[in-house]
Amino acid sequence: MATRLQFENNCEVGVFSKLTNKYCLVAIGGSESFYSVFESELAGVIPVVKTSIAGTRIVGRMCAGNKNGLLLPHTTTDQELQHIRNCLPDEVVVQRVEERLSALGNCVACNDHVALTHPDLDRETEELIADVLGVEVFRQTIAGNILVGSYCVFSNRGGLVHPHTSIEDLDELSTLLQVPLVAGTVNRGSEVIAGGMTVNDWTAFCGSDTTATELSVIESVFKLREAQPTAIVDEMRRSLIDTYV
């Protein structure tokens, strides 16, 4: 299920939060309502951690992670690192990365199996990503943009990319990532997909400006609707009923 929300009148939900299958990071400040929406959806399933990264609230864009690990920029303070390590489950490896490109969230897009990175990322960082996150790393661009982490978002079930991605690129990326991809927008035509939303295998959070069309595209490509009872009934109906008289 996809939920619409705002952070202090700002619809860029993917900037202020980071959602994976094992944990969720949320920015401090803003009103409690932002945090409580995440809590109500995820409480009991995965920990929701309030934190800052490098003293900033843009936690979604500063870090990159999946169920295996979390990579933080070198600007993260020791207290923040300790706090995050304490709150996250033990199986998640939290690692600080010495990388010139410190906005890791903008440079790396990943799910639990594959990662797409900024073409100029250091070789050491690429190896670290492969080790800590347990993924296969590909250097790519999306619709000519090098900030792959900003212009695409994908989970283990599907992905959404920049609206100007060509069909050939879509096919190529889809083969690399092994998930179905769709070119679309979020937040009423915003092309910065990863800034406007955050997603894991069973839920997604989008900015409140997201139109119903965009939301339905998101729900279908990330296969979020299949958990709904109605979808199951439709499937059953198709198999039980042969012809309508």
Add this chain to the structure above:
Amino acid sequence: MAPKKPRRKIEQNEDSMKSKKGDTSVDMYDRLRVMGTQSNKRPMKKRPKPMLTFSSFARCNLFSLPKSCNSSSSSPSTNSFSEKNVNSQKKNSKKVEETESSSDDDYDDDDEEDEVEEETVQVDFEFFDPKPGDFHGVKLLLQRYLDNYQWNLSGFVDLILAQTTVGTVVKSADSEEDADDSDGDKEEADEEELFAVITALNLGRYQDNQCIKELKQYLLGVCKEESTKVKLRQVLEKDARDAGLLVCQRFANCPYQVVLKLYEALFDEISWATEDEPTQVLRDSFRFKHYLVITKILENKGPLLQKAVKRKADWVEPVIYMKQEDEILHEMSSWSFTFELSAEELAPPEFKGYKKLGLVLLIKAEAIAKFLKKLKSLVETL
């Protein structure tokens, strides 16, 4: 009067994609070009002659101008926003985000220019009717309109964009860099290029909209003085049909020639709307008796003021207006009140000792003509 009306009526029916006041014969919107002669005459290193400005803030601003930014507010005789700018004398277009526009040459020029002489940058600003495509730009400008209060900002922006007869957005005529891009990119660039927005919304006409209800709630919540609160409540509830919310937001350091034209354009459109709107109800909705303005000011934090006043005569102002016209509006207002802002905002370094406050004021519609005159004389001295 007669020749004006038919032209405007036709434009209202036109596709709102076209910029307004196309083939204009109205003086106000003739192409203005301020030539860069100022920089040659007056090297910025010497202190200019004392200027008659309203506050020392304006004087500070004047002295610290690195290059004379010449802007011309042009009436777009170019039809659509995607057409190239006809002005052949245009050297360089200054973008707010300087990422992709400046070539390496420009950066070199910037370094040299401080030593040699100021390079004049010619910028053309274009005025358009609001249209739905401007959503993101206008929303960005209005992000902090009500501080960090959670309200239906998107709905408010939609209201502004729906009112095409009264309201203006300012974009830059910046098509040289976009010439090679595909159509999609051109549109994208235009969306982000919004520099200013001005409009007046009738509080009574839109009183059922959720965003206006939340706005009223916010204002009543932040008003701490009881007597002013009574008057505010009167305007928001009983006299809402005669009250207009004057919204003017622009990027910092917007040239005042543009600001003046913005205000003149708005009040002209309001008076035209009282004649041109299709229904009587709509015509009456633009006969404002008062305008409500929500804005921000910097106020001196207090105890330092006494000492400072003794030492340096007029250097420390009790109140600094971030938008120059606010000072005029405040002087001429029927009533006003200030309120604390909840967001932790650092005052810019030159204004240490000042605190940012919100200001709400009400000004009578009759006072507007005088306001425009004062604004004009202020702009001429800047």
